[in-house]
Amino acid sequence: MSATGTANGQVKDAEIAAEQERVDVAYVRLEEMREDAHRMLQEGFRTAQAGTKSSLVDRDAMVYQASLRAEALNVADDGLVFGRLDLTAHAPLYVGRIGVRTKDHDSLVIDWRAPAAEAFYRATPEDPHSVIRRRVLHSRGHRVIDIEDDLLQPSLSDGLTVVGDGAFLASLARTREGSMRDIVSTIQREQDMVIRAPADGTVIVRGGPGTGKTAVALHRVAYLLFRHRRRFGGRGVLIVGPNARFTAYIERVLPSLGEGSAVLRSLGDLVPGAAATRHDSPELTRIKGAGSMTRLLRRAVTDHPPGAPDLLTVVHAGVVVRLDRPRLDKIRNQVHQRSQGTANTARRKAADALMDALWDRFVEIGGLVDAPGIKKHEFVANARDQFGGFLTAWWPIRTPAEVLRSLADPDRLGRAAGRDLKPAQIGRLASSFAHETDWSYQDVALLDEIDSLLGKPPRPTRQVREDDPYVIDGVNIITGEEVADWEPEMRELSMSIDRYDRARRVDDEAEEATDYGHVVVDEAQDLSPMQWRMLGRRGRQATWTVVEDPAQSAWEDLNSSRQAMAAALGTAGNRKNVRPQHAFELTTNYRNTVEIAAVATRVLARAVPEARPARAVRTSGHDAAVLTFPDASQAALLHSARDAVIDLLGQVEGTIGVILPLGWPQEEWDVPDRVQLLDVLEAKGLEFDAAVIVSPEEIATQSPMGLRTLYVAVSRATQRLTVLTTSKEWHTTLTED
Numbered sequence: 001m002s003a004t005g006t007a008n009g010q011v012k013d014a015e016i017a018a019e020q021e022r023v024d025v026a027y028v029r030l031e032e033m034r035e036d037a038h039r040m041l042q043e044g045f046r047t048a049q050a051g052t053k054s055s056l057v058d059r060d061a062m063v064y065q066a067s068l069r070a071e072a073l074n075v076a077d078d079g080l081v082f083g084r085l086d087l088t089a090h091a092p093l094y095v096g097r098i099g100v101r102t103k104d105h106d107s108l109v110i111d112w113r114a115p116a117a118e119a120f121y122r123a124t125p126e127d128p129h130s131v132i133r134r135r136v137l138h139s140r141g142h143r144v145i146d147i148e149d150d151l152l153q154p155s156l157s158d159g160l161t162v163v164g165d166g167a168f169l170a171s172l173a174r175t176r177e178g179s180m181r182d183i184v185s186t187i188q189r190e191q192d193m194v195i196r197a198p199a200d201g202t203v204i205v206r207g208g209p210g211t212g213k214t215a216v217a218l219h220r221v222a223y224l225l226f227r228h229r230r231r232f233g234g235r236g237v238l239i240v241g242p243n244a245r246f247t248a249y250i251e252r253v254l255p256s257l258g259e260g261s262a263v264l265r266s267l268g269d270l271v272p273g274a275a276a277t278r279h280d281s282p283e284l285t286r287i288k289g290a291g292s293m294t295r296l297l298r299r300a301v302t303d304h305p306p307g308a309p310d311l312l313t314v315v316h317a318g319v320v321v322r323l324d325r326p327r328l329d330k331i332r333n334q335v336h337q338r339s340q341g342t343a344n345t346a347r348r349k350a351a352d353a354l355m356d357a358l359w360d361r362f363v364e365i366g367g368l369v370d371a372p373g374i375k376k377h378e379f380v381a382n383a384r385d386q387f388g389g390f391l392t393a394w395w396p397i398r399t400p401a402e403v404l405r406s407l408a409d410p411d412r413l414g415r416a417a418g419r420d421l422k423p424a425q426i427g428r429l430a431s432s433f434a435h436e437t438d439w440s441y442q443d444v445a446l447l448d449e450i451d452s453l454l455g456k457p458p459r460p461t462r463q464v465r466e467d468d469p470y471v472i473d474g475v476n477i478i479t480g481e482e483v484a485d486w487e488p489e490m491r492e493l494s495m496s497i498d499r500y501d502r503a504r505r506v507d508d509e510a511e512e513a514t515d516y517g518h519v520v521v522d523e524a525q526d527l528s529p530m531q532w533r534m535l536g537r538r539g540r541q542a543t544w545t546v547v548e549d550p551a552q553s554a555w556e557d558l559n560s561s562r563q564a565m566a567a568a569l570g571t572a573g574n575r576k577n578v579r580p581q582h583a584f585e586l587t588t589n590y591r592n593t594v595e596i597a598a599v600a601t602r603v604l605a606r607a608v609p610e611a612r613p614a615r616a617v618r619t620s621g622h623d624a625a626v627l628t629f630p631d632a633s634q635a636a637l638l639h640s641a642r643d644a645v646i647d648l649l650g651q652v653e654g655t656i657g658v659i660l661p662l663g664w665p666q667e668e669w670d671v672p673d674r675v676q677l678l679d680v681l682e683a684k685g686l687e688f689d690a691a692v693i694v695s696p697e698e699i700a701t702q703s704p705m706g707l708r709t710l711y712v713a714v715s716r717a718t719q720r721l722t723v724l725t726t727s728k729e730w731h732t733t734l735t736e737d
């Protein structure tokens with residue numbers, strides 16, 4: 001039965017009041033659960049005072065679990081219950097942010113991720129999953145303010161009231177506050193299929209702008225951590241987005257779902273100690289991102305390091321033994337070949353090889369005639385004392401940053417590049433590495449590659465090994481570590497320090513775990529092969545969720561990138577090892593109004609003629625404004641953009657994004673904080689209530705994938721879009737079908 005007319009309001013109020021009673025009961029119980037969690041936390045701290053080592057470990061685990069729980073319970077306090085299902089053969093079920101049970105373990109609210117909640121998202125009139133009526137409860141804090149019903153089996157609905165007036169569509173039109181929100185109460189069926197897809201292998205999600213790819217990927221993380229906590233909670237979940245602006249935009253979603261344990265990183269800050277601050281030019285991006293950089297970097301790591309000596313001289317029994325540069329180079333090459341390029345780890349091998357070569361040379365030049373009967377180990381013991389300093393300079397322990405900076409020398413870069421690059425490219429690439437203070441996004445992937453080629457530096461053992469041949473005058477010349485002749489108690493102490501260090505390293509940011517159980521990659525269409533290699537190293541055993549829209553790709557050579565992606569995900573290679581892959585497509589655009597989507601579709605038709613646009617569902621009655629300023633200068637266009645912003649400030653309440661071509665000045669405007677100026681690459685994945693696009697003609701032509709980048713720009717707005725162009729032709733392109 002559908003309530004109509006003035007009665008509608010009263011019926012609805014009565015229904016809301018009834019739901020409120022039910023919700024209040026859940027909140028009372030939630031409060032008790034929070035008290036329990038706090039008691040557990042305190043219990044944990046009391047155990048700490050008891051003080052034995054094993055109780056400390058128990059304490060840590062207990063406090064950790066209890067604080068996670070307390071956090072999740074706090075988060076659930078806002079809009080705890082958001083759904084109700086009336087079923088054919090079961091009492092009504094309530095769906096909420098977390099599961100709530102009575103003291104006797106009867107279910108009051110089921111967690112949205114639990115199997116029983118699936119029907120809330122999946123049921124349709126064609127496939128009702130025994131649901132008669134689905135009801136969404138909209139709340140503010142503890143108060144239910146609106147309800148919206150869907151009747152799935154009208155023939156069975158006797159006695160059920162049906163109310164609602166399109167609150168879902170209305171919720172899509174809400175004002176944006178600058179950061180993304182969770183969508184638990186309104187997840188759509190096709191989105192739910194992705195969120196609950198099998199945990200094995202790889203899930204690939206494609207869809208146009210605004211189809212909820214990012215939202216869905218984040219909810220999938222919450223789902224996986226809830227259903228497979230042991231598996232994914234232990235090894236960790238990594239979420240990677242394109243840039244720091246984007247990670248700041250999405251960082252509140254998981255905490256709002258009670259999930260604080262996933263690691264969120266941008267492509268620019270995946271490598272500890274190297275934060276990217278800029279994008280390279282399209283040409284340099286293409287060079288640095290290409291898979292052939294692997295070869296170049298391997299050669300750079302195995303080359304003679306800058307400043308390394310060209311001559312080793314030792315004197316034994318009056319015999320002068322020399323190893324010159326060609327001999328030294330040969331030794332270096334052999335050691336690298338045997339150690340497969342992990343240069344830092346190979347220092348001990350290098351020391352051994354030098355010793356062998358010195359001895360061979362000593363014999364070769366007749367040393368045994370001058371010092372008859374001398375044994376190799378005597379010669380070696382003597383020679384070692386003389387070559388400690390040489391070894392540190394000739395085989396230095398290097399950092400990735402030093403190696404990359406060393407390629408600012410065009411000769412060195414030319415040697416490393418071999419035939420992979422043209423001379424002009426070498427010059428431009430070399431000067432890009434001369435930046436002293438800032439790395440580019442692509443540089444970060446190169447640093448990571450170098451890190452894997454260098455391997456870990458030899459680790460100090462903190463144990464005295466008097467018999468270690470490389471301990472000279474109390475210093476281990478391989479690791480650089482000082483070793484005193486410690487008393488046994490000291491040895492004991494040093495070992496426990498070591499244990500402590502290892503334990504601490506787990507939550508030390510600089511040494512964070514690099515092999516995750518699950519990796520989520522957002523905006524994956526933009527990744528270069530080198531970036532895929534960087535991600536692959538963080539998920540060697542991982543399952544993956546990859547989210548992308550090829551039509552928004554800024555990366556030119558999608559094919560090479562696809563191969564690198566398959567290698568990272570373990571979906572390439574022979575059939576036996578191939579991990580299963582589940583592909584999904586999202587088809588509804590929840591962000592743009594129909595009017596804004598129409599402009600985006602016109603750009604898409606030029607950028608990727610064969611692509612199918614997603615379907616926008618919300619009409620606003622406001623067409624996009626495409627304003628033409630023939631022959632306007634950059635300054636004049638920026639001035640007009642500012643005027644457009646001032647107009648928009650009166651039209652929308654939330655955020656306004658001014659999207660500029662790459663390299664345009666992002667000048668200071670005297671405008672409220674809700675206005676942001678950014679370049680097109682920074683706009684990836686973001687959304688604003690209103691967007692102002694400046695110079696589509698320049699965005700479209702300033703890189704080979706410019707049209708696709710423009711497609712990103714025009715699909716950011718939820719309510720209003722203004723475009724400023726100097727070109728009549730672009731005016732026509734954007735306004736006429």
Ligand SMILES: Nc1ncnc2c1ncn2[C@@H]1O[C@H](COP(=O)(O)OP(=O)(O)OP(=O)(O)O)[C@@H](O)[C@H]1O
Binds near residue numbers: 186191212
């Ligand atoms: N089921 C839903 N209920 C309510 N809002 C939704 C739903 N799905 C998506 N949205 C909203 O639509 C907007 C776009 O979602 P999202 O940013 O995840 O899209 P996307 O596919 O990642 O877009 P892009 O490709 O442009 O990065 C967000 O504001 C999101 O909250």
